[in-house]
Amino acid sequence: MMTAIVSILTGIMLIIGAVFAAGAALGINRLPDVYTRMHAASKAGTLGSGLMVLALGLYSQEWDQFMRAVATLCFILLTAPVSAHLIARAAYVVGYKPCKETEVDALSVIKKTDEHHLQQ
């Protein structure tokens, strides 16, 4: 009985996680520029992989395995936003412009004055 419940729960978590991971991959393909793509990779990707890691920990039905899965989830949660932020920042510094639909760009003013300083 217990194993059946665990199996069903694991299956559900794996499927939901896979759907979110697939959504992240689809988003990276379909969204218009690097910044919007980072949204898909950092959010849906984190939730998807996190759910799948947790499902793995649950499936083992051992505390130390489960705690390891939780630790992995914590590290994913800590590192995914940092890497997304770094990629977006690097893209901006190098000079990739946000897509043309972008309405407000508060950074452009700052970066122009920075370049101005550098040239002087």
Add this chain to the structure above:
Amino acid sequence: MNKMVFLMNLLLAAAWGAITGSFSPLNLFFGFILASISLFLIREQIAYREYLQRGGKVVVLAASFFLELVVSSWRVLMIVIRPKIQLRPAIIAVPLTVTEDFEITLLANMVTLTPGTLSVDVSEDRKVLFVHCLDVPSPDETVDGIKNGFERQIMEAFR
């Protein structure tokens, strides 16, 4: 003061691990609960009530963070599977009230994992956080949302 109480709690949990001869995560967690109960016994001498409230706020912060993560992933998924993607992205400037390095890091990370926002840069003087939004009808509302939501929660939990 709160940090002292938390340190005491951790030390007592470690002592529990040493006495029972097992440092497994589960036993340490149990020791932590036990230590917080024993700290409750001397609540007259230490600022226990404040400590408990602070701990509660940290837990609330973590819980709301997970909730926001699920909501934001769902929203991204819904945007991605639309046949025709129509977005109004923007990069907006959020003035920061938090000053500590780890608070800014925490806020930037949380902003990245919440619906429609991604932190891109922090200004040189660490007073402004630049946030890329996936779909913003009104930038001012988003700024208010971050300032009154996560930033206030972080201030309450760690100040």
